[in-house]
Amino acid sequence: MSLPKLPVGAAIEALVNWIEQYFGWLLDGISAVLGFLIGGLQDLLLAIPELILILLVTILVWFVTRRDIKLAGLTALGLLLIWNLRLWNLAMLTLALVLVSTIVALAISIPLGIVAARSDTINAALRPILDFMQTMPSFVYLIPAVIFFGLGNVPGIIATVVFAMPPALRLTNLGIRQVPVELIEVADAFGSTPRQKLFKVQLPVALPTIMAGVNQCIMLALSMTVIASMIGAGGLGYQVLVGIQRVNIGMGFEAGLAIVIIAIILDRITQNLVPQQEGER
């Protein structure tokens, strides 16, 4: 005996059709905005002469790491290597994709994290969704992204945003909830409005934790670049994918190395953006 197969697939298809029919305009709008952002950012990055951009990034690293000469030197060497490997244009596209995905992910996750920190109900509602998002294999996000946005950079960004969002949301929520009770009492006792309490006490005190979330978000976005290339996102990830498909070890390795270099630079920059408050908690 056998139960008839439940029509899950058919239901999903119906849902997708319905969404496309009634929200197509919204999907097109998102698509246009994201496409514009990526194109604009990539053009901007490519408009700057390579050597000058390398110099700018090196100075930035030197500055945020509080004059760590070694790290700044390694940054310059890494970027020069990418240039030398003729991967510069692809690297800039990857950088643009990562930055746009991260900005979109943070624009959603940080406000949601703040809301979750202030309301136990919303926090309880968000938690299973976040668990779901984090346990789902990242490949699965590719399917709805392709369905709604076709192939290309935009669906790649959508899948990346979904994948990279949860840690930033969680850490924002956690950071605010971990602000010591006495500091909240200080804000209240001195007559803060809820907004003053948020911006003058909760967010600044939670900032190191929130920045850890931002760092995680960027790293996850980078790690998604290769996977997103399967639905047509360009850049270094696509190069790796081509390397795999053609069994071209050298090509795949070079692109992979470039991704690692970018990852390390972005990681060091974001980790050092907020000075650690030693001692006091």
Add this chain to the structure above:
Amino acid sequence: MKLEGSVIFKKLPRDEHSRSLQTTISVEGLTRVFGKDPEKTLKLRNTGRSKEEIYEETKEILALYNVSFEVMPGEIFVLMGLSGSGKSTLLRCINRLIEPTSGRILIGGEDIVGMNQDELREIRRRKLGMIFQSFALLPHRTVLDNVAFGLEIQGIPEEERYRRGEELLRMVGLGEHGASMPSQLSGGMKQRVGLARALAGDPEILLMDEAFSALDPLIRREMQDELLDLQQRLNRTIIFVTHDLDEALKLGDRIALMRDGEVVQIGTPEEILANPGDAYVEQFVAGVDMTKVLSASDVMRRPEPVARCTAGSRVALHLMEEHDIGSVFVVDRERRLKGIVTLDDTLEAVRAGRGLEEIVITDVPTVAPDASLTDIISLIAESPYPMAVVDDDSRLQGLVFRGAILGALARKRGDVDEST
């Protein structure tokens, strides 16, 4: 690190030290229940159940029950009790960091319990400064920005609030530290910043929650002195929470003793000490009693003179005459206590030509160095001799005289001890 004692609180440049205060704080029938069903809890309380019995039955905490008192302008009013007595909850009800379940709190005639959020913020900004046990400085702000926090919240322009912040930092002796981060300061310095922050908004009322309890005893005493000094010039109304009776006695114009969320007794330090209102207060006052805190080693003197048992009775007699005493302890070569000889017995022995070992009284009470005064007092009352303090090897460590015990107890009231 420690700051020089008396330079600390410089005069405020503003004409604040002679302000006239009118604001009276009046708490009427204040009750706070932590739990979902306060009605039921209060009903149980009205049938005479205790806080614990109510907790057993409903898992609700009756933190405050029917508390009433008045604080006069310019007074230091101490709320004192053990942990869990509701004193910090009570303090937090006064600026509504904790919402009262019922009752009224009138500040200058206005009932703060009935205020809406805007009115509440206004009165917190203008009238109520608060100081916390854990200092609660904002770790991401400089010391100056911490002091100016309340002013910033009030929307006072940067230039003015920094000017005022600098003034207050100078007043608490931290004029040089405005640019430091809180993590760079010692505990005592942090609490000075806390005090400066609370005073920045020029509030008439200061709420101090165990403000000095986290400081080490020396710094704590110094801060207490400075607070009293400051209060003479600034004349605020201060509600001070502490669990330390000595601190309460030192600072309080009046003290409210709390137990299980209720006020047991209100009175001046004199009244509380002389006339403990009930057994609980008595126990509290007795609980900090030095007879339990001080031990034999705190009050003993050097064991001089003592007679060696190998010495003859003439030597012992000479010692007693020289020191004008009626008896002398006898020890052996290793300073182990053998006993005591009296003047009369020794005179007798000298005449009869007998040695010390024949007249020594070996049956003398002794105590260990860590014996409490309570134990010593009962023993010494029955013994005609001073009390010998001996170690485990029965070596003589010291002597306790009646006068030393009385002296130690008398000293206790005036000169606060940190051994608690």
